[in-house]
Amino acid sequence: MTYRQFREALAEEISRRSGESIEISFRDMQSNNDIHAEGITLGSGYGKFLPSVDMDLLYQEYGKGVSVRHLAKLLIHQYEQVQKKCSIPIDFFANYERISHRVYCKLVSRRRNAELLQEVPYRSWADLAVVVYYRVEPSLVDGGMITIRHEHLRRWGIGGDELFRHAWMNTASAMHPILRPLSTMLGEVDSDTDKFCEEDEDFTGNMLGHSGLVFERGPDGSRNGHVSAGGAPGSPRSIIVNEDSGEYRTEEPEAVMCADGSEEPEAVMCADGPEEPEALRCADGLEESEDSACADCPDEGIYSPLYILTNREKCLGAVSIAIPGEAELIAEQIRSDYYVLPSSIHECLILPDDGSYEEETLNQLVRSVNMTQVDPSEVLSDHVYHYSRSCGGFDI
Numbered sequence: 001m002t003y004r005q006f007r008e009a010l011a012e013e014i015s016r017r018s019g020e021s022i023e024i025s026f027r028d029m030q031s032n033n034d035i036h037a038e039g040i041t042l043g044s045g046y047g048k049f050l051p052s053v054d055m056d057l058l059y060q061e062y063g064k065g066v067s068v069r070h071l072a073k074l075l076i077h078q079y080e081q082v083q084k085k086c087s088i089p090i091d092f093f094a095n096y097e098r099i100s101h102r103v104y105c106k107l108v109s110r111r112r113n114a115e116l117l118q119e120v121p122y123r124s125w126a127d128l129a130v131v132v133y134y135r136v137e138p139s140l141v142d143g144g145m146i147t148i149r150h151e152h153l154r155r156w157g158i159g160g161d162e163l164f165r166h167a168w169m170n171t172a173s174a175m176h177p178i179l180r181p182l183s184t185m186l187g188e189v190d191s192d193t194d195k196f197c198e199e200d201e202d203f204t205g206n207m208l209g210h211s212g213l214v215f216e217r218g219p220d221g222s223r224n225g226h227v228s229a230g231g232a233p234g235s236p237r238s239i240i241v242n243e244d245s246g247e248y249r250t251e252e253p254e255a256v257m258c259a260d261g262s263e264e265p266e267a268v269m270c271a272d273g274p275e276e277p278e279a280l281r282c283a284d285g286l287e288e289s290e291d292s293a294c295a296d297c298p299d300e301g302i303y304s305p306l307y308i309l310t311n312r313e314k315c316l317g318a319v320s321i322a323i324p325g326e327a328e329l330i331a332e333q334i335r336s337d338y339y340v341l342p343s344s345i346h347e348c349l350i351l352p353d354d355g356s357y358e359e360e361t362l363n364q365l366v367r368s369v370n371m372t373q374v375d376p377s378e379v380l381s382d383h384v385y386h387y388s389r390s391c392g393g394f395d396i
Contacts, residue, residue, distance in 0.1 A: 013072035031377045033112040042079040096156035102135045105171045107319035121160040125322040132167045175311040177320035182306045310347035317347050331389050342380040
């Protein structure tokens with residue numbers, strides 16, 4: 001069945017099952033990075049949330065063997081549930097004071113969202129953009145979000161400065177940043193995978209896949225994660241992440257043969273990395289970290305921690321790096337300049353700068369992972385950002 005035939009069959013089945021009592025419409029849905037998809041919406045009228053479902057996702061389920069009748073039944077059930085619990089005042093969203101406590105910031109690509117940014121208030125951060133969204137009460141629609149547009153500001157009679165003042169305040173307090181060693185986050189996934197994936201399945205993929213981590217079991221039973229520039233030929237080094245300790249070391253390429261048949265010795269990086277921070281912020285405040293493992297480093301490299309920066313919801317957490325004062329605070333905590341590797345719109349990797357990495361190699365890593373691992377709607381940037389303590393800011 002072609003997509004067009006599937007579309008018509010689904011609408012007909014919904015009408016048949018509902019006795020033609022449910023209005024069916026198809027509309028264009030715009031997601032992050034100006035990606036458009038067709039959505040199906042059941043119902044009409046004011047005072048109700050009318051969520052749309054991506055038709056491409058439904059067609060994919062049909063391709064996996066789910067019948068049109070079953071998909072129609074699921075959509076009608078969702079519609080009935082929404083009707084029961086999502087009755088709201090018609091003037092909802094007309095009063096800014098009523099919703100100002102639930103507006104938050106998110107970080108998106110400025111280049112990829114050129115179309116959207118013509119319609120919404122935003123603030124520039126490096127070559128990215130901070131936009132504001134309203135998070136719907138979970139009792140109404142779990143996970144529902146509304147992007148704030150210029151038309152909303154005109155309706156509310158407020159300016160962009162007031163909007164962003166509330167949004168930054170809410171983001172920093174209710175969705176406050178979390179900076180943790182990689183091992184801590186991986187431990188959360190391993191210890192409670194089902195719950196973690198159920199709450200935010202995409203985020204799990206971003207950490208384990210979108211960050212470019214591939215785990216291999218070592219001789220001692222531990223797992224090491226290789227972060228490489230997408231296997232690019234001639235990459236000067238890789239980042240080898242030890243899952244158990246949450247630390248990384250650099251590794252040079254394997255030895256190569258010289259013209260005379262002899263083997264060049266394998267290069268080894270033994271420069272001292274940055275000190276381990278005394279404390280890292282967690283969801284419940286400060287948490288003491290273990291002592292640096294550099295004293296016990298193997299001969300082939302020096303370990304230092306690799307961090308993940310997100311928020312307590314693990315959703316749209318990449319904006320944490322843009323919260324005023326946050327970048328400076330991170331530098332103080334890890335006692336080092338650092339690179340920000342934009343894993344996705346949900347989180348960033350923080351890599352202390354020990355002077356051993358070429359920025360273009362890291363850029364290749366980010367681009368490769370974006371192309372092969374990250375959903376197009378969740379790509380944030382194609383390059384890294386470097387924070388310098390001496391300059392007190394980022395250079396691109």
